[in-house]
Amino acid sequence: MEPGHWSSEHSDALRDYFFKGLSYAEIGRQINATFGTAYTRNAVIGRAKRIGLGLSTPERIISPSIVPSLPGGSAPLTPPRVTPPGLNLPPPSALKPATPVKLRCVGVRPRLVTLNELERADCRYPYGGDKEGEEIGFCGHPRQPGSSYCAPHARLTRGPGAAHTAAAVVLRLVSAA
Numbered sequence: 274m275e276p277g278h279w280s281s282e283h284s285d286a287l288r289d290y291f292f293k294g295l296s297y298a299e300i301g302r303q304i305n306a307t308f309g310t311a312y313t314r315n316a317v318i319g320r321a322k323r324i325g326l327g328l329s330t331p332e333r334i335i336s337p338s339i340v341p342s343l344p345g346g347s348a349p350l351t352p353p354r355v356t357p358p359g360l361n362l363p364p365p366s367a368l369k370p371a372t373p374v375k376l377r378c379v380g381v382r383p384r385l386v387t388l389n390e391l392e393r394a395d396c397r398y399p400y401g402g403d404k405e406g407e408e409i410g411f412c413g414h415p416r417q418p419g420s421s422y423c424a425p426h427a428r429l430t431r432g433p434g435a436a437h438t439a440a441a442v443v444l445r446l447v448s449a450a
Contacts (some may be wrong), residue, residue, distance in 0.1 A: 279320050282308070283304055283308060283310065283312075284320065284324055285310070285321075286303070286304050286307065287300055287304065287317060287320060287321060287324070287326075288324070288326065290303055290304070291321060297314050297317045297318050297321065298314040298317075299315065299398065300317050300321075301313060301314050301317040304317070309357070329368070347424065357442065378429075379415065379425035379426060379428070379429050380425070381411065381412065381425045381426065383398070383400050383411070383412040383413060383414070384410075384411075384412065384413030384414065385400060385401075385410030385411070385413070386410060386411050386413035387408070387410060387411075388411070389426050390413075391413065392413075392438050393418060394415055395411065395412070395413045395415070395416060396412035396413060396414045396415070396416045396421070396422050396423035396426055397411055397412070397416070397421045398411060398412040398421075398422050398423070398426035398429075398430075399411055400412070412426055
């Protein structure tokens with residue numbers, strides 16, 4: 274396997290073979306045979322993307338020698354379609370900056386207990402950990418029965434209009450006879 278550095282001759286050969294319509298695997302085989310290298314198909318794909326070849330380039334010219342034909346030598350199969358440039362762009366609405374989301378908060382002053390200090394009946398609503406290396410603390414107030422959170426955090430996690438009580442589900446085992 275070659276190291277991550279491609280010489281300019283190898284990159285030029287990749288461009289030539291790419292615009293002749295060879296597959297990435299075939300490009301790798303050709304470059305390896307010519308220069309005595311051991312590039313893999315994935316190495317060729319990675320290098321092609323780094324030098325700007327790939328989906329953003331105009332249609333590749335497909336060489337007639339690599340277009341497969343049907344068994345028996347009849348008419349050649351049609352070459353695969355290449356997406357014209359510009360059609361693979363995201364919709365214009367995706368390029369607009371997103372409007373900031375107003376986060377919901379509750380008027381609870383957390384105890385900020387660590388995971389080791391957290392008791393069985395304590396609220397497990399997390400605080401912190403947003404920045405690199407910032408410790409995570411937990412609310413630590415008494416939690417609601419049937420929930421991992423205290424009443425204010427339970428409402429916060431359910432969202433507006435959600436049911437406030439957990440419904441019990443009864444399952445019945447039915448045997449096939």
